[in-house]
Amino acid sequence: MQLSDRFTVSEDVVAREVGGEMVLLDLSSGQYFGLDTIGGRIWELLSERPHKLTELCDCIDTEFDAPRERIEADLMALAKQLQDQELIVADAA
Amino acid sequence: MDWKPEISRPQNSLPTQPYDRWVSPDGYCQAEFHKHDLGFLIRFPNQADFLIEKPRESKRFGITGWPAPECDEKTVINLFHNAIQPILGNYNGGLFLHGSAVMIEGEGTADEAGAIAFLGLSRDGKTTLAGSFARAGQPFLTEDVIDLRLSEGQYWLQPKRSKLRLFADSARYLFGEETPIKDADLKQDVEAGGALPFASHAVPLRQIFVLGTDHRASLSIRQYSMQEALSALMPHSFILDVEDKPRLQAHFARLADLSQDIACYVLDFTRDYAELPGVRGAILDNCRGA
Numbered sequence: 001m002q003l004s005d006r007f008t009v010s011e012d013v014v015a016r017e018v019g020g021e022m023v024l025l026d027l028s029s030g031q032y033f034g035l036d037t038i039g040g041r042i043w044e045l046l047s048e049r050p051h052k053l054t055e056l057c058d059c060i061d062t063e064f065d066a067p068r069e070r071i072e073a074d075l076m077a078l079a080k081q082l083q084d085q086e087l088i089v090a091d092a093a
Numbered sequence: 094m095d096w097k098p099e100i101s102r103p104q105n106s107l108p109t110q111p112y113d114r115w116v117s118p119d120g121y122c123q124a125e126f127h128k129h130d131l132g133f134l135i136r137f138p139n140q141a142d143f144l145i146e147k148p149r150e151s152k153r154f155g156i157t158g159w160p161a162p163e164c165d166e167k168t169v170i171n172l173f174h175n176a177i178q179p180i181l182g183n184y185n186g187g188l189f190l191h192g193s194a195v196m197i198e199g200e201g202t203a204d205e206a207g208a209i210a211f212l213g214l215s216r217d218g219k220t221t222l223a224g225s226f227a228r229a230g231q232p233f234l235t236e237d238v239i240d241l242r243l244s245e246g247q248y249w250l251q252p253k254r255s256k257l258r259l260f261a262d263s264a265r266y267l268f269g270e271e272t273p274i275k276d277a278d279l280k281q282d283v284e285a286g287g288a289l290p291f292a293s294h295a296v297p298l299r300q301i302f303v304l305g306t307d308h309r310a311s312l313s314i315r316q317y318s319m320q321e322a323l324s325a326l327m328p329h330s331f332i333l334d335v336e337d338k339p340r341l342q343a344h345f346a347r348l349a350d351l352s353q354d355i356a357c358y359v360l361d362f363t364r365d366y367a368e369l370p371g372v373r374g375a376i377l378d379n380c381r382g383a
Contacts, residue, residue: 014342016349019319025327025345027335032324 001080003057003072008050008091015043024087033087038064039078050091053079098169101160104142107134113335117215118306124176126333131155133333135177141169143177145333154181167282174254175237179331182240184340188347190239191329193223194250195231196292197299197380208250208296209380210239211360212329213304218364221263222304224289225369228267232290233257241351247297248355255285255293266366298355300380301326305361312362312371314379322357323349 009015012028022040024033035043041063042056053075060071082088111125127134132147132154139161146155156177160169179189192212199205213219220236227233235253242249258280264272268288274281285291302314303325317325326348334340358379362372 011338014338014345016323016342016346018323018349018353021320023320023323023349025324027338027341032320034320 001053001076001083003054003076004052005079006050006052006091007046007079007083007088009043009046010087010089013087015047026085026087028086031085033085038074042075042078046088096156096158096170096173098141098158098160098166098173101162101164102142104136104138104161107136109134111136113332123215126335135180137172137176140164141172143172145177145181156181171258176331179238179240180333183331183344184333186343186347188241188243188248188351189331190241190326191237191331192239192301193219193236194234194239194298195223195226196234196296197226197231197377206296207299207380208234208292209299209376210250210301211304212239212301212326214306217304217306218308219304220257220259221267221366222369222372224257224259224263224267224283226373227257227285227289227291229370229373230290232292233285234292234296241298242295248351249295250298251295252291252293255291257283257285257289259283263366301355301357302360302376303329303357305359307361308364310361310363312368312375314358314360314375317352317357317359319352322352325357325359326352 013024013026015022015024017040020037022035022043024035026033038060041060045051045056045059057071057075060075061068079088107127109127111127113126114122115124117123122138125136127136129144131144133145135143135145141161141164142159144157148154158169158173160166182189190212192210194208194210196206196208199207211219211222223233223236234250236257238253240251240253242251259267260280261274261277264274264281264283268283283289327345330344330348332341332344362368
């Protein structure tokens with residue numbers, strides 16, 4: 001996985017912010033997942049349209065106070081988890 | 094709603110594979126959902142087939158139900174009220190959940206009366222618990238379908254049919270050993286009355302209790318986080334088309350709002366009739382302390 005990779009949300013997932021946390025339901029497995037504030041913001045952005053990871057880093061860099069290196073590392077780790085769970089998928093466009 | 098089933102017909106094999114099933118915890122298929130040229134066909138094995146015709150010129154769904162040969166009309170009408178109507182209610186943007194509910198009076202005026210709902214899987218004890226409250230003086234509102242309508246910032250829980258459907262052992266516990274039982278293997282209809290009060294008007298929902306599935310667990314009540322509540326409520330929904338993502342997303346959003354507005358608890362207790370007074374007391378204490 002690289003920062004230039006582009007992702008979108010899976011069509012099998014419904015999501016809703018509840019009490020400051022984004023709750024995801026994977027319809028194909030019936031499993032639920034929770035994302036914290038930054039993870040929820042990333043989900044919102046990916047739900048609007050496909051994004052490259054570097055674009056997501058730019059948004060988070062603007063909206064949250066954290067070093068760029070940490071944002072990139074954390075985002076790569078989160079994207080890998082979401083992709084492993086098939087909650088996001090690579091976008092070929 | 095006045096609705097009557099057709100004459101019975103055999104449940105011949107269907108030309109389509111089900112796109113969804115309701116399966117009980119012990120693996121029994123309770124319902125199969127099939128796409129149909131006219132809409133949907135829902136099969137309750139050995140009980141009934143329902144054809145749900147999508148609205149065309151009229152705004153209402155067409156609902157036709159055929160009992161299976163070995164099934165009586167009453168069972169089919171129960172399925173219509175307790176499954177088909179809430180399924181279509183949610184499809185049309187309503188908020189229906191599988192559960193029972195009772196009304197509790199406030200400490201002061203009757204205006205403070207509220208409803209508490211019990212959600213659970215089949216045979217988890219929802220109806221018996223509601224019946225136990227009713228026998229103790231807290232009228233029941235529904236035994237199987239929670240119908241919530243949001244108005245003026247409150248979720249108003251609607252009264253449903255004024256009867257409980259109880260298995261023989263629960264009926265005997267609630268109404269005495271002399272209670273006449275027509276068929277020990279089937280649920281008995283018990284109409285509301287002086288000994289079984291029914292609340293015939295809507296009241297605001299105060300708390301939701303999801304019944305734990307361990308029937309030997311000790312009595313405990315634990316509040317869910319809002320996020321836990323959402324995932325706990327979703328399995329008790331009535332969903333017609335799991336492939337209709339916009340409707341699913343909308344229903345998920347309605348449940349998310351509910352989970353943020355209404356306190357939701359997991360209720361564990363030993364499924365022993367002797368435990369029920371203590372369970373009722375713990376629930377009432379929980380409501381008073383909220």
